[in-house]
Amino acid sequence: MEQSKAATRKESVNNKRVKDSTGNQTKETKEDGSSNPGSVSKPSEETDARYNRLKLFDKVMQKSLEKFVDHASFNRFASTFRPLYKKNPQRMENIHKQFIEELRKTIQDDINRLIEEGRLDFKLNELDKLERAAKNNPNNAWRPSGVPEQDFCSFLMPYYQRQEAYMKLxxxxxxxxxxxxxxxxxxxxxxxxxxxxxxxxxxxxxxxxxxxxxxxxxxxxxxxxxxx
Missing domain, CATH: 1.20.5 (Single alpha-helices involved in coiled-coils or other helix-helix interfaces)
Known part of the structure; x- marks a missing residue:
């Protein structure tokens, strides 16, 4: 019974977050003037990518949340408060349900606040721009070699070479x-x-x-x- 309720709550939260994300994206599109209110158009590739990233992020957060809540199972909760559980098991079960609901709600609020304050939509948009720029750049991106001395020198040497050329001039x-x-x-x-x-x-x-x-x-x- 408890697992079915938790699954129902999880599904409702996911649906709400997906709807909110879709609504926000539609609002941003209308404000930018990229879509005509009188016509129905398919979302662009950039919007799809951002939506998919938000959906993936939400899926990861929800999965992590469920794993975290699973650690606070009723058996562990009852074993921690065994004297109270022996006196009134039904009361202890109700307390555990309230505890799980408050814990889930608090964590979900923190996740939503993190998305809002961290401007996750804007960051994902910047990530899309970086990906497009990387595709148009024929040069290979810099990757660490695993040797800190070499990486540090490869970062500083171009700077010192520019300074040397400037000093010579x-x-x-x-x-x-x-x-x-x-x-x-x-x-x-x-x-x-x-x-x-x-x-x-x-x-x-x-x-x-x-x-x-x-x-x-x-x-x-x-x-x-x-x-x-």
């Missing part, structure tokens, strides 16, 4: 800037050297003119001076 830029600055400094030094040469030449010419003037002045005698 920056080094070439700095070297080009330094070469341009060196040319400017050399041109400045040559300009200064030419200016110094011109200045020294002008000074020598000035000295020569002063010397010539002094020589001419000293060559004049007093008799050559004309009185005014």
């Amino acid at each position: 920056e080094l070439k830029k700095i070297q080009a800037e330094n070469a341009a600055l060196a040319q400017k400094v050399q041109a400045g030094r040559e300009s200064i050297a030419q200016a110094e040469h011109r200045i020294s030449t002008a000074v020598e010419e000035w000295k020569a003119s002063v010397t010539e003037f002094e020589r001419l002045a000293s060559s004049l005698s007093p008799a050559d001076v004309i009185d005014v």
Whole structure:
């Protein structure tokens, strides 16, 4: 009797969850505008995949729930509270039924909350996108080799190689800037050297003119001076 009731409750819960999942998917389809309310269309492959995944997840959860509840059988329950069972077996059986119902309801509520808070529908949709991207990618996906050192190196080496290429590029830029600055400094030094040469030449010419003037002045005698 107890097993038949449990099976009936399980079937009703499964039907309810499947209906809720189907209703939510229909609502999401209407909000997205992908279906016409006036026409009847078959669900797309993506919707079927998500529905199948939800159905599979619900099946796994229900199976795990049943296994967990089976561990709390009436025999174990009665053996734990044997003195009370001996006094009133019928009362103990009613208590066990209430305990199983509350336990099942609490676990089912936790599963529903996990699906809602974890946004399982959205995650399954992302899984579909990853699968489609993997099918379109001809390259093989990365798989661990089983050696942590190699896996770690295979993950870090591309990063360090990109950093090395970036540093080499920056080094070439700095070297080009330094070469341009060196040319400017050399041109400045040559300009200064030419200016110094011109200045020294002008000074020598000035000295020569002063010397010539002094020589001419000293060559004049007093008799050559004309009185005014």
